[in-house]
Amino acid sequence: MCTLEKRGDIFHLTLTGDDEHRFHPDTITSVLSLLEQAKSQSTKGSVLITTGHGKFFSNGFDLAWAQSAGHGAIERMHQMVKSFKPVLAALLDLPMPTIAALNGHAAASGLMFALSHDYVFMRKDRGVLYMSEVDIGLPVPDYFSALVVAKVGSGIARRELLLSGKKLKGEDAVALGIVDSAAHDSAEGVVEATVSLGQSLAAKKWNGEVYASIRRSLYPELCRMLELTANNLATHNL
Amino acid sequence: MCSLEKRDRLFILKLTGDGEHRLNPNLLDSLRSTINQIRSDPSSSQSVLITTSDGKFFSNGYDLALAESNPSLSVVMDAKLRSLVADLISLPMPTIAAVTGHASAAGCILAMSHDYVLMRRDRGFLYMSELDIELIVPAWFMAVIKGKIGSPAARRDVMLTAAKVTADVGVKMGIVDSAYGSATETVEAAIKLGEEIVQRGGDGHVYGKMRESLLREVLIHTIGEYESGSSVVRSTGSKL
Numbered sequence: 381m382c383t384l385e386k387r388g389d390i391f392h393l394t395l396t397g398d399d400e401h402r403f404h405p406d407t408i409t410s411v412l413s414l415l416e417q418a419k420s421q422s423t424k425g426s427v428l429i430t431t432g433h434g435k436f437f438s439n440g441f442d443l444a445w446a447q448s449a450g451h452g453a454i455e456r457m458h459q460m461v462k463s464f465k466p467v468l469a470a471l472l473d474l475p476m477p478t479i480a481a482l483n484g485h486a487a488a489s490g491l492m493f494a495l496s497h498d499y500v501f502m503r504k505d506r507g508v509l510y511m512s513e514v515d516i517g518l519p520v521p522d523y524f525s526a527l528v529v530a531k532v533g534s535g536i537a538r539r540e541l542l543l544s545g546k547k548l549k550g551e552d553a554v555a556l557g558i559v560d561s562a563a564h565d566s567a568e569g570v571v572e573a574t575v576s577l578g579q580s581l582a583a584k585k586w587n588g589e590v591y592a593s594i595r596r597s598l599y600p601e602l603c604r605m606l607e608l609t610a611n612n613l614a615t616h617n618l
Numbered sequence: 619m620c621s622l623e624k625r626d627r628l629f630i631l632k633l634t635g636d637g638e639h640r641l642n643p644n645l646l647d648s649l650r651s652t653i654n655q656i657r658s659d660p661s662s663s664q665s666v667l668i669t670t671s672d673g674k675f676f677s678n679g680y681d682l683a684l685a686e687s688n689p690s691l692s693v694v695m696d697a698k699l700r701s702l703v704a705d706l707i708s709l710p711m712p713t714i715a716a717v718t719g720h721a722s723a724a725g726c727i728l729a730m731s732h733d734y735v736l737m738r739r740d741r742g743f744l745y746m747s748e749l750d751i752e753l754i755v756p757a758w759f760m761a762v763i764k765g766k767i768g769s770p771a772a773r774r775d776v777m778l779t780a781a782k783v784t785a786d787v788g789v790k791m792g793i794v795d796s797a798y799g800s801a802t803e804t805v806e807a808a809i810k811l812g813e814e815i816v817q818r819g820g821d822g823h824v825y826g827k828m829r830e831s832l833l834r835e836v837l838i839h840t841i842g843e844y845e846s847g848s849s850v851v852r853s854t855g856s857k858l
Binding site for chain 2: 530581584587590
């Protein structure tokens, strides 16, 4: 399902297996627990890189699991939406720089998972970003929109991402300012590039608590929605 | 500390001397009282402010050594800079920072609190150093950063990599308006820009009000939700 491995300064969080890495209550619990593990083992200079195996980074929530409950489908959807919030909160709060290395497609909550990282690298040759909700008739949770607004600056880019139902390839995503890079032609290429970035960030040996605090203060509305207190120590820290 | 020169309709405020122009209580008081002087000048609403500095530094931020020796002074410096920035935002005239040296942390915030940022490209950088020196960034600094840097990726680079932003990079990031070959050229360009703005005419009071409304979030964080920058009585000098 997912693994956490430490190599040097870098924690590698990997969504394993050749499936769509959909978020289901069990995956959500696993990812959350691995993020907590990374947090507890973090030191100055720690960095997180998240990637996946196969064609998908993550294709969103496990809608089939929700639908298999018949009348209980809506309840299951609510459950997943609610329990996913702490995953994004954990990423926003992680005391180290975070990098998403997209091996493949990222859709809906899978895309939100990616966007919750400080840096997002995509492949040039394969993989799209897709907010599928508008096509399948699902409303987008408020904290998803807050994340998009926090991370994507241009009105046009926000519209393309949230309202157009477009499948955005790497180069489009870079042009729209949604991801940082789509320069590499394979999953290995992307991972290599993120490791290189990760190592240069690790070399700064930043204090993770300070890093997380500054990150939270960069996204105050999003943090409020995720129930993370933005930095409150306003005046007394010069 | 700081000097004020008037050239026609240009007020040239300079952080003087070869030091780091650390924003200690004295310098902050001096800057505020000079801004007040400018505000109460009869020609103020048809004028332009240019802020620049001597030496290697625009300003290297708060006086941290002072804060360490007397922790209550951090609160004082923070409050005085908030008031100064609110004063700049409500000032009834366009403002230009001619950045001819390093501007770090609070010093960078001060530079960015001007409407135009012109900077030399041969030396010096804008540097939000807090991550490197393990300081937390106050919410009001973030409001300035958010109000002046439009791209989320650029804000991330500035705040979460503690980037040392040289003028040309600053132009690309949308933080700096234009870059020049030397300190002298930067100041000359600021004067030329100031003169062009003066030529355009217009009512500084209206300008000031519009700027306040554009930077409302910053004002909320510096002086509070219900006060208007220009309506708070400032003729008494220090608000603290």
